[in-house]
Amino acid sequence: MQQKITDDKLVLVASIGSAHGVKGLLRLRSFLENPNSLEEYSPLLDQQGLPRFRVTLQQMFPTYCLVHIAGVETRAQAEQLRGTSLYINRSRLKPVVNRDEFYIIDLVGLCVIDLQGVGFGVIQQVSNYGAGDILQIRLQENHQELFVPFTKHFVPEVNLNDGYIVVNKAELEL
Amino acid sequence: MPRSIWKGPFVDGYLLKKAETARSSGRNDVIKIWSRRSTILPQFVGLTFGVYNGHKFLPVFVTENMIGHKFGEFSPTRTFNGHSGDRKAKRTEK
Numbered sequence: 001m002q003q004k005i006t007d008d009k010l011v012l013v014a015s016i017g018s019a020h021g022v023k024g025l026l027r028l029r030s031f032l033e034n035p036n037s038l039e040e041y042s043p044l045l046d047q048q049g050l051p052r053f054r055v056t057l058q059q060m061f062p063t064y065c066l067v068h069i070a071g072v073e074t075r076a077q078a079e080q081l082r083g084t085s086l087y088i089n090r091s092r093l094k095p096v097v098n099r100d101e102f103y104i105i106d107l108v109g110l111c112v113i114d115l116q117g118v119g120f121g122v123i124q125q126v127s128n129y130g131a132g133d134i135l136q137i138r139l140q141e142n143h144q145e146l147f148v149p150f151t152k153h154f155v156p157e158v159n160l161n162d163g164y165i166v167v168n169k170a171e172l173e174l
Numbered sequence: 175m176p177r178s179i180w181k182g183p184f185v186d187g188y189l190l191k192k193a194e195t196a197r198s199s200g201r202n203d204v205i206k207i208w209s210r211r212s213t214i215l216p217q218f219v220g221l222t223f224g225v226y227n228g229h230k231f232l233p234v235f236v237t238e239n240m241i242g243h244k245f246g247e248f249s250p251t252r253t254f255n256g257h258s259g260d261r262k263a264k265r266t267e268k
Contacts, residue, residue: 151222
């Protein structure tokens, strides 16, 4: 049930879209906060964790970026990569400075326990619709979803090492 | 054309009562509301509302810079599941 943070966990950072032009350039959809940091993380890994993609940024657009991948020189080669997901190891992410900040990838999958220490769910997703971060928890008993604001009042403790968070369930209307 | 000043912002009446009750009780419960059309007023700051999106109640913790917006703006009705990448979540004080 509990999931500990491991450094070899793969983090999805981009996906390859269509080919661009005849020289093997590719459209890339980046999932990073700053798409420019794709080059820093290069070489990017494939789904098996092998470093296959040495990426060079060519041009940035609002919704995608144009990249060159080492070894991809023709349009035919570029088209073969369409739909490929690119990963990095969790250990490559910069350490968090603020102790109340957490990588979403670390939070997803953590066990959720109440103030009495009884587990009742698992974090499925973390979203933000403009009013703060919200934890989406899947309940064990009925597989329904519970939404919890990510505040110190509702989440008094986050323990990444032991793989759990404590949620003040009493004040949530279930 | 913006809403006339003399008319004032629109808020469903029951919301004011619920907010008042929650504030006087001193608890930080999530207040379930269905009124997505209501304007966020200064007296709602610091309270957490569960705003219905047709499916679930999404928690909305009201802060000062949300005043004047509608509750529905913070509870989207369509599903969007993006990839988290290297994004971080911040645990706030309240």
